[in-house]
Amino acid sequence: MDLTEPDAGSDLQAVQLKAAWDEKKGIWLLNGVKRFITNGDGDIALVLARSEAGTKDGRGLSMFIYDKRSGGVTVRRIEHKMGIIGSPTCELVFKDAPGEIVGDRKLGLIKYVMALMNGARLGIHAQSVGVSESAYREALSYAKERVQFGKAIIRFPAVYEMITTMKAKLDASRTLLYETARFVDMYKTYAHISDERALDKDEKAEMKKYQRLSDLFTPLGKGIASEFCNQLAYDAVQIHGGSGFMKDYPVERIYRDARITSIYEGTTQLQVVAAIRGVTTGGYLAQIREYESQKITPELEFMRRTLIILTDDYEQAVTRVVESNDNEFIDFHARRLVEMAGFILMSYLLVVDSNRDASFTKSAKVFIKLTKSLVKGHAEFIRGSVVEDLAAYKIEME
Ligand SMILES: Cc1cc2nc3c(=O)[nH]c(=O)nc-3n(C[C@H](O)[C@H](O)[C@H](O)COP(=O)(O)OP(=O)(O)OC[C@H]3O[C@@H](n4cnc5c(N)ncnc54)[C@H](O)[C@@H]3O)c2cc1C
Incomplete structure (x- = not known):
């Protein structure tokens, strides 16, 4: 391309x-x-x-x-x-x-590039999951082997917290990837069927639904997973200490390779530009409500309760920003709002995964704690923010 x-x-x-x-x-x-x-x-x-x-x-x-x-x-x-x-x-x-x-x-950009780009963005999301997985594996095996102060460094809370958080972010990125790919598969399958025969009313409605979900989830997933991939690569180098800075270990290459994922096929800032519509039109909220209504075992109910409270915080933050009616103010908070939506959605996907397979429960618990601190932090920032504050951030051109 x-x-x-x-x-x-x-x-x-x-x-x-x-x-x-x-x-x-x-x-x-x-x-x-x-x-x-x-x-x-x-x-x-x-x-x-x-x-x-x-x-x-x-x-x-x-x-x-x-x-x-x-x-x-x-x-x-x-x-x-x-x-x-x-x-x-x-x-x-x-x-x-x-x-x-x-x-x-005349349809080069407005139709064909947009379609190609959505596929490519999903590809970079997958690349980000792959790089994240290797960063996690390298960090985990090094932390088990490296001994300091008479014990393996993985025994220190500062290190095991980092590694467990890496795993939670990795699982969150992957579950979001699979969900996005599922939406794309559903939509594309209907599109292929419609090449052969006319779709009936229900099929048309389904195709539209999945196309809308694909458009909502693709920039969100690429944006967040590529940032996670960079964070995992950073932490993997950190866990290697000075050795991580040397070319001798794979993490040095992983750190360099991770960096591109949040730049090409549209930078994170441009993914936010694409995703903010899903915030302002209520698209993400509708999908959060969809996950919220899924059946889960009573043992996981406490996770849902936390996420319902965080969704309220998200809704209030969206209302405050949108009601400003100020486009620059909306742009200023767009990344915060997109992240809040994304973290809540990934949390729910991990709850659904845990409901199916208990091996995801640890990541779900840890990721929801992360979501809570991010959503509460962003909500607080937005609650105390007014349009006039932007002046403090603007930089004069010489
Ligand atoms: C290794 C590599 C491979 C690539 N492969 C291809 C390829 O195969 N085909 C291809 O066509 N391109 C390719 N690209 C190009 C890539 O897609 C662009 O580099 C990328 O889209 C960013 O464009 P830019 O470099 O001009 O940065 P700029 O657009 O100049 O962006 C600079 C900064 O400004 C920010 N910014 C810009 N506009 C906005 C906005 N509206 N709101 C908020 N922030 C904004 C960006 O987020 C970024 O932080 C590749 C790039 C690299 C590095």
Whole structure:
């Protein structure tokens, strides 16, 4: 996927790479520069380009496919990166590169990139779970082996708390991944069936429901799981002490590899921009209520009771921010609100997992404690926050 350009990263509406129709040759020719392209040295790629001369926004962009073997594209540079060094990240120069249009003109960004990006974001969520799992395993085995003050360091509360919290975050990331993937599978399956025959009314409603849930959960999951992945990598290095800083142990690479997950396929800040609608429209709250109403064994009831109280805190925080009617104030608190929703949702998913399999109960208990401190902390911050406070954060341009 060749989307990013020097002046168009998070803001893909600013893409400038030109696609011009050559009447004589009867082909589209692509001209411009793309940067930070994963596997940009490969043969086949999808390119987002401005097909409508004179336009400035996303509606002037179309999707093209090109085959590098047809000529016109050179890899000008392969980036020297902090991590994921096994994957080449390229700067590409297009000079009259022949491309074929994909689908309909002008739908490049608003339809096709959005669809591709949702799939890719789910992929990065999965990558984050994978990196988190390896960070956890490395930390756990090192902490069992390393002896200080006459005992294995895993015996110290500071260390076992870190490791158990890592496991809780890992399980929370994974359960959210599976739930999101389930929504996507349901929605896509209906979409495939609808290619073959017309869906009936109930099927159409189901498809819509799962599409809406996929859109709600995809940015939330990518945003939170990639941040957790970085936190786990950080803690895994910490548990290794000085050895973690050396190239001798895998955690050094895990730490570097984790860093990209919260940047590519949209930074965490851009996931929040996508997810905040789910907060303001009540989408996350409706799903929280759905989980809240699920049947669970009486032994787990205390977890639900805690989550109901935290959901009240979340609702009040949302009301306070939304009722300000101030977009900048909403943007200012967006990450806090998205995190509150995300932590409560992950907590419920862990309760449901515990209900099925007792091996998740420990993580559910620990994660709910984490959720309580995050939700209470964010709620308190928002309760004491007014629009005028933003002045204290704003930075003057020189
Ligand atoms: C290793 C690697 C591989 C990549 N692979 C690909 C690829 O295959 N194809 C491709 O097209 N791209 C690829 N990218 C590009 C990647 O998707 C972008 O780097 C990313 O989307 C961020 O864009 P940017 O670097 O221009 O940062 P910027 O958009 O300049 O962002 C800088 C900072 O500003 C913040 N920011 C920007 N806008 C907002 C906003 N509205 N609200 C709040 N905060 C904001 C960001 O969160 C970030 O913290 C890759 C990048 C890397 C590093």
